[in-house]
Amino acid sequence: MPTTLGELARLVGGDLRGNAAIQLTGASTIDVAGPGQITLADHPDRARSLLASLAAAVIASPDVDCGGKPSIVVPDVHAAFATAVRHFRPLRIVQRIGQSPQASISPTAKLGANVDVHPGASIGDGVTIGPHTTIHSGVRIMPDCVIGSGVTLFPNVVLYENTRVGDRVIVHAGAIIGAYGFGYRQVDGRHLISAQLGNVEIAADVEIGAATTIDRGTYGPTVIGEGTKIDNLVMIAHNCRLGRHNLICSQVGVAGSTSTGDYVVMAGQVGVRDHVHIGDRAVLCSKSGVSNNVRAGEEVLGSPATPIRQAKLQMAAVAKLPEMRRQFRIMQRQLAELLGESLADDSDSNECAA
């Protein structure tokens, strides 16, 4: 639905600068926007890209120099641009579909009002689901799970027995909640699996990424605290207790029985060993290998993980180590001369300098 710049300015409640009659046909980011499209600039450093852009107009924050390009100035660029995108590409109206006859729903399951169950989903015995929850196709809910209201389970999510899911939780496609923990003891040369009597409890407002796995506790629950967000392909092992409002990025692995405080951030591909505690607001930088407790507020980096200031000094020192070795060899030779020694006899230093 084409529209004018003036109409769009009214729609997003912004300050129009330029010709209100300009016709717009779409909204795209700076690098791909074509003629007839509006783009966004959320930071002064976008000014140069904006000059090079083919876009006909821009939604910009007040501190951006738009270089004369027609603009709509707003305080929250992303909210306004999202409105513009939705104007040009309206959401398909999704009708509630109710309980599909092609789903498999146990007669002992209890579903609240306005629960949608898409074709090909399976809901086991004794499951309880709160109102306004959406169960997409291919979701497998095993017996005795308890699911809150306003929850979204995207296609092919699997919940093992007894999983608890809080209100407004979003679980993305292919995530697996409640599989057995990886704990064995060796008896007569064979690995015997430990007890698998616990479950997983996910508090309200948690989001869980695609193909992420969270294992059940041994005797009690593995816990994900309120408001915590977990990205794709993350592994949370048995008996872990994550606090509230953590951000756990993609491909992180947290080993068994580890706990975190609130507002912890783990960047991509971090690994945390078992039985440690990560304090409130700690930050684990990407690819860190964490083998000890981390104090509240601390930022760590590297493997083994080290407070970030120290870690950066170490990395800088390693980068210069080959040159330091070269100079070290020169010093060895000079010192040997001062001492009247023959370097040729000093096989150790030759080896070191090789």
Added chain:
Amino acid sequence: MPTTLGELARLVGGDLRGNAAIQLTGASTIDVAGPGQITLADHPDRARSLLASLAAAVIASPDVDCGGKPSIVVPDVHAAFATAVRHFRPLRIVQRIGQSPQASISPTAKLGANVDVHPGASIGDGVTIGPHTTIHSGVRIMPDCVIGSGVTLFPNVVLYENTRVGDRVIVHAGAIIGAYGFGYRQVDGRHLISAQLGNVEIAADVEIGAATTIDRGTYGPTVIGEGTKIDNLVMIAHNCRLGRHNLICSQVGVAGSTSTGDYVVMAGQVGVRDHVHIGDRAVLCSKSGVSNNVRAGEEVLGSPATPIRQAKLQMAAVAKLPEMRRQFRIMQRQLAELLGESLADDSDSNECAA
């Protein structure tokens, strides 16, 4: 079902120490057990947590000082505690469901006695399944697979064509067995995939974690040896041959054509390159990057992986490297003075010391 401490002691066959009439309502681990619950203490170092615990009683091993808390003393704490947990939270009696009419089973598939096939599972042409095997909902078994007896395939597992699965194997939800190997050759600027004629063979008593992927061999099988246990989100590439009773932790990646002996342990996030051999009982510490053969019994750490004693010396030396650089600069200056050189002229050492 509430019970007394005395009844519980008889149930687990343990030695009662304290008031047999104490009423118990549940069983939980030390950190979460409340009043009226029994907990467990499997090691003398739990004594302090035990003192702080609200639990009414404890199942303990003989070497634990229970500090006067009523206790049941047993040699195998975990077995006894599992019995207690199951007493308070009995397992749902799972009835065999037979072949669900909502499953899709090829008329040419051959199923043994007492095979359960849950709603929404698909079983392809020519598949053979042994007795007492459970196929959960959403499992996809492609043509010509051969599956043993007593196997459990959890929801949404996928087996590509010709996969062999031994007796008593457990495959967790979302695991993908038998996808194409990642092998290409470049022809006229395009990547052409190599032959994908092999399959995956999984021996008896193997367990495979959630969302783990094992690719098929090029011409023959990728092999997982008897009793080997694999955690979640692990990647085993084409043509690998894992030995028996390995433990492969979460997010490990093993590249193509690599083989392992028996009782190998790979900790979390290890990567092993292609075409190497990891000997019997070798241990690859977490996050190691293994680019060479590892000898039987060897423990390696780091990336590139190094025998652990050496790796720890290197890590300790790197941790002290910034201080060593500082002292190195002092020595350079002292030596230059001894030699009557002017440091100002020695641009190299300035650079190094910067």
Added chain:
Amino acid sequence: MPTTLGELARLVGGDLRGNAAIQLTGASTIDVAGPGQITLADHPDRARSLLASLAAAVIASPDVDCGGKPSIVVPDVHAAFATAVRHFRPLRIVQRIGQSPQASISPTAKLGANVDVHPGASIGDGVTIGPHTTIHSGVRIMPDCVIGSGVTLFPNVVLYENTRVGDRVIVHAGAIIGAYGFGYRQVDGRHLISAQLGNVEIAADVEIGAATTIDRGTYGPTVIGEGTKIDNLVMIAHNCRLGRHNLICSQVGVAGSTSTGDYVVMAGQVGVRDHVHIGDRAVLCSKSGVSNNVRAGEEVLGSPATPIRQAKLQMAAVAKLPEMRRQFRIMQRQLAELLGESLADDSDSNECAA
């Protein structure tokens, strides 16, 4: 179907060296081939394994010394051996099955000629699918996706709304395309998710591995360029733009808004941070942690990733660092003696040498 060496030589168009009447019953790789089987040798360094092999004959390239073993000599060993394997283990003839009545296909979806939809697949409203495409069981295609011709979606693949899939693309089982990006801003102590208005666009001839996840863009598309091949368990974050003919190995993670040129190679478990560019034909070695742009043609290694020559010098220097520390301490003592200082007073150097 047993056959003679002579018949097989004719079948693969190769040069027979040995007794044409030898009876063969199968084809296997060198390490597992038994008597009566033919094997392959694609490189002169296979001569020794060949001598030890029980195989009755070999398909070999002209430069291999077959040590007298009956052979078929061909220029392209792998093509010829694949033909032999297929001769002994013919492919099951897969009949097109059409649209299974056990699939759930929206009445507003448009399917081209000869599209197969297996039992238990779901196809949403407004989806378009080109001719000769195969949708395996358990695939979930959400509304408004557009899929090309000759595409294969293996079991349990999930495509979120509006995903674009080019011609001849192969997506392996359990891959999740189009889940929400992991972008939040904190408001009043809670993480609010950013806009999720974009989609994923996959160009022609791309292959995507099992359980790989590719997130949708914020406003526009996340793009995978033509001919790019992605292995299993890979994470491609929101707004990424991968170029053409990249090879992305298993367990790689690429953070948001990062772009690549053409023919980029990322080895296993590489991590690339957000908002960087990896130039044409760059190579990121396994486990690298890439936090800056990488120039075209450059090969990097390590974390932080460094040009490979430098990275190898650094790794070699670190390996020798413990010995260098030992010698450093000796030099400190010698220098202190020359300067007439007492080492006992020099607590710094003691600490360093500890």
